[in-house]
Amino acid sequence: MNAALRPSEHQTEPLGQRTKVLSLVDVDKSFSGGVVALKRLNMTVHAGDFISLLGPSGCGKSTALRLIAGLMRPTAGRIVWEGGQGRDDFGVVFQEPTLMPWATVGQNVWLPFRLRGQSYASVKDRVEETLSLVGLERFAKSYPRELSGGMKMRVSIARALVTAPRLILMDEPFAALDEITRQKLNDDLLALKSRMGSTVIFVTHSVFESVFLSDRILIMAPRPGRVLQEITVDAPYPRGLDYRTSTDYAAKARETSEALMTAMGGVLMEGE
Amino acid sequence: MMAATDVRNMTKADAPQLDAEEERHARAKRIEGVAKWLLPAVVLALAIFGWDRIVVINAIPRYILPGPGLVVQTLIQDWPILYPALLVTLKITFMALGVAVLGGVGLSVLFTQSRFAEMCFFPFAVILQVTPIVSVAPLIFIYVSSKLAALLLCAWIVAFFPILANTTLGLKSTDHNLRDLMTIYKASRWQRLRFLQAPSALPYFLGGLRIAGGLALIGSVVAEYVAGTGGVGSGLAFRILEAGYRLNIPRMYAALLLIAATGVVIFMVTTTLNHLLLRKWHESAVKRE
Numbered sequence: 001m002n003a004a005l006r007p008s009e010h011q012t013e014p015l016g017q018r019t020k021v022l023s024l025v026d027v028d029k030s031f032s033g034g035v036v037a038l039k040r041l042n043m044t045v046h047a048g049d050f051i052s053l054l055g056p057s058g059c060g061k062s063t064a065l066r067l068i069a070g071l072m073r074p075t076a077g078r079i080v081w082e083g084g085q086g087r088d089d090f091g092v093v094f095q096e097p098t099l100m101p102w103a104t105v106g107q108n109v110w111l112p113f114r115l116r117g118q119s120y121a122s123v124k125d126r127v128e129e130t131l132s133l134v135g136l137e138r139f140a141k142s143y144p145r146e147l148s149g150g151m152k153m154r155v156s157i158a159r160a161l162v163t164a165p166r167l168i169l170m171d172e173p174f175a176a177l178d179e180i181t182r183q184k185l186n187d188d189l190l191a192l193k194s195r196m197g198s199t200v201i202f203v204t205h206s207v208f209e210s211v212f213l214s215d216r217i218l219i220m221a222p223r224p225g226r227v228l229q230e231i232t233v234d235a236p237y238p239r240g241l242d243y244r245t246s247t248d249y250a251a252k253a254r255e256t257s258e259a260l261m262t263a264m265g266g267v268l269m270e271g272e
Numbered sequence: 273m274m275a276a277t278d279v280r281n282m283t284k285a286d287a288p289q290l291d292a293e294e295e296r297h298a299r300a301k302r303i304e305g306v307a308k309w310l311l312p313a314v315v316l317a318l319a320i321f322g323w324d325r326i327v328v329i330n331a332i333p334r335y336i337l338p339g340p341g342l343v344v345q346t347l348i349q350d351w352p353i354l355y356p357a358l359l360v361t362l363k364i365t366f367m368a369l370g371v372a373v374l375g376g377v378g379l380s381v382l383f384t385q386s387r388f389a390e391m392c393f394f395p396f397a398v399i400l401q402v403t404p405i406v407s408v409a410p411l412i413f414i415y416v417s418s419k420l421a422a423l424l425l426c427a428w429i430v431a432f433f434p435i436l437a438n439t440t441l442g443l444k445s446t447d448h449n450l451r452d453l454m455t456i457y458k459a460s461r462w463q464r465l466r467f468l469q470a471p472s473a474l475p476y477f478l479g480g481l482r483i484a485g486g487l488a489l490i491g492s493v494v495a496e497y498v499a500g501t502g503g504v505g506s507g508l509a510f511r512i513l514e515a516g517y518r519l520n521i522p523r524m525y526a527a528l529l530l531i532a533a534t535g536v537v538i539f540m541v542t543t544t545l546n547h548l549l550l551r552k553w554h555e556s557a558v559k560r561e
Contacts (some may be wrong), residue, residue: 102553
């Protein structure tokens with residue numbers, strides 16, 4: 001592995017005293033019109049965590065992500081990046097690949113560096129290395145329209161990873177993909193995570209995805225959006241086909257489904 | 273054994289059928305490729321031939337409708353008069369188009385950077401656009417002493433609006449997720465404009481440019497009609513007017529031919545530019561397999 005993409009230093013620390021990356025303290029968010037999107041959200045993210053926010057639509061899981069990303073300000077409460085100001089260092093993957101259609105794959109992945117004023121030549125190796133991590137080393141000169149949906153999503157992930165950020169925010173990134181592509185990307189995401197030691201917050205509405213990927217699942221409920229329950233998934237990484245077909249996985253999926261049913265209690269009549 | 277025979281029979285029966293269809297498809301494509309050029313050329317030739325026949329058969333006098341042969345002949349004969357006029361018209365058209373691009377793009381950037389600027393000045397742009405240039409041009413020729421400047425101003429008024437309107441629309445229709453991405457990576461206003469808004473607006477701008485190219489020519493011709501001054505430095509429109517007064521209809525047609533040709537060339541240039549800039553990525557220009 002290249003030195004530039006080594007696991008973050010936190011990875012090597014013993015469990016239990018892992019470095020905090022981010023905490024949300026009593027975060028509220030309401031919109032004009034009186035809609036309470038989030039009520040008293042508390043969350044602590046440690047280096048190396050893979051946290052899923054799982055819940056029905058309207059539970060504020062995307063709002064939580066947008067608050068962390070700084071795209072919105074909380075109405076009340078605090079979002080604290082450990083290490084203080086300027087440490088809000090993260091990459092984002094949206095539900096859509098969100099690539100610039102006029103730019104090549106390589107140029108798209110270059111964007112975070114480009115906006116910092118770094119030339120392509122100075123980060124070319126890094127861009128190519130990240131592309132090869134997501135299996136797209138041969139496509140640096142292709143345009144997004146020439147790629148399949150899954151490949152576009154890989155480019156989007158490469159762009160989020162290329163600066164080796166402390167935290168990666170993912171907002172239902174695989175929701176629009178077919179099941180086969182989705183499973184493959186789930187596998188690859190875990191491989192990437194263990195290789196780079198990334199910390200991930202992952203918004204999803206899929207029970208199975210959350211159980212497969214995360215070590216913590218926050219079950220969220222709507223009206224007002226809040227965290228109802230936290231489920232810990234202790235199955236060790238790396239997780240693969242063995243885990244996907246294990247009884248542990250099935251049991252965890254059942255537990256999560258039940259928690260989700262509780263969270264949705266009363267809103268089922270809306271046909272969800 | 274049975275199965276193997278079946279498969280062989282199947283291939284025999286099916287394979288040629290499929291090939292025939294493919295072949296028909298390919299042939300249709302080839303024919304279409306040729307017809308795309310040939311058909312308009314043939315129809316145009318037929319139309320010119322028809323024009324010639326009508327003139328000859330009805331013995332129409334040349335001061336009412338000259339035949340195509342006479343028009344071409346006049347074009348060659350009067351070239352020393354028409355060529356300088358063509359250069360004048362071209363100069364005004366392209367200068368006006370250039371200023372329209374600068375003005376249209378500049379104003380649209382201003383409008384998207386500041387909503388207040390848009391509120392203040394957009395009504396003026398609309399008023400300029402909706403007022404027929406023929407009715408404004410005489411005033412412009414009174415107020416602006418330089419004839420060239422006045423002509424330019426008229427052509428610019430006609431040509432800049434489609435560029436302004438289209439580019440403004442383009443600068444505003446950026447993908448909202450990409451906008452969020454720019455915010456996340458703390459892009460400056462300038463970076464946002466350069467890396468996101470400008471490329472998003474490019475197809476819209478080029479669409480505006482195609483309209484503006486034709487309008488710049490119309491604007492310069494109309495302005496010249498209104499200006500009506502003769503002598504040195506007159507464009508094609510003046511030559512048409514002058515030939516009309518002298519009942520020199522063949523020269524009118526020759527000048528008209530040059531104006532039409534100029535319009536076609538402008539259209540082809542802007543279309544080619546559009547294709548070259550967008551063929552790699554934009555849906556309007558990429559070839560579908």
